[in-house]
Amino acid sequence: MNIDREELVRQAKRGKAEAFAALYEDIYMDLYRFAFYTLKQPQDAEDAVSETVTTAFEKIRTLKKAEAFKSWMFQILVNQCRKKLNRKSRDQELKLEKEPYSETDPSLPLSLREAFGQLSGQERMMIALSVFGGYRSNEIGEQMQLPAATVRSKMSRAYGKLRKFLGEEESK
Template sequence: MYNYQKSAEAVLIQRAKRGDIKAFSELYSRIYVELYRFALYTLKHPQEAEDAVSDTVMAAYEKISGLKKEESFRSWIFTILSNHCKSQFQKRRQADELDEDYPAEESDYSVSQDVKRAFWNLDEEERLIVSFSVFGGYQSDEIGQMLKMNPTTVRSRKKRALEKMRVVLQGVEV
């Protein structure tokens, strides 16, 4: 059944690349929950997550004709989403720095910001692996397929990325 779903998705991607809006809508409906979950875990604000997913879908629709490999669709769209989330996070951080009235000692907010900073200190590949695994719930073999990596490589890079985050977070007083 998995191969059937994969081949059906590949057909939809090919049709979407030719400008078929119904095919793109079907792709969107298949991946929306995963995209939203990823954005919500990353941004922690439902409205910002919805905005990031909407921006991602618009950008993906505009650029899908340039997608070189159909099997890379999921990693491609998650990369777009990751970049949008990073942009949103940076805008929010700048706004927080300018807002002097915002309470600086809110523990939950502070911890959340520390985790996000540790996450964004990872390089792009590490962020994708951690995001797919932790936020998206994907297994190493699935991540490997999306990123064209050996599952063992995915596991070792995930472990290394989580260790980097742990080291950063240990240096932060919580």
């Protein structure tokens, strides 16, 4: 029996855990990839996804449109990642910070994962939403409460940083 997503959402809203699990199973890898590339640590990513799923299951009745399930889950995940990044930032202020990236770093070029880790939390979140969530700048802006033009310019700068970290020349 093939049940469509809208029916699964209706069932999940009535408290059927199996329906919620089927919905979650369909998007788990996208959620995890986003969290991992945003937070840089597998354990933090797993925690963020786990907290997202718990929150979503508890609040599934508040979901207004069944077709918005994936973006609703990503919005919850964005908020979880923000909390973790803010917590990390506060913790790092109390510790000695590592020396930031410098252009004279002899270990260049970095791998893509390492380069991604050099971006700010906001930059990682924007690019991850675009790459792993498939969101456009206006949708990312809505989720991050920023104008779409700001998202586009920040993402452009972030992609430029990635190219620089990876040792690729900017083509003009």
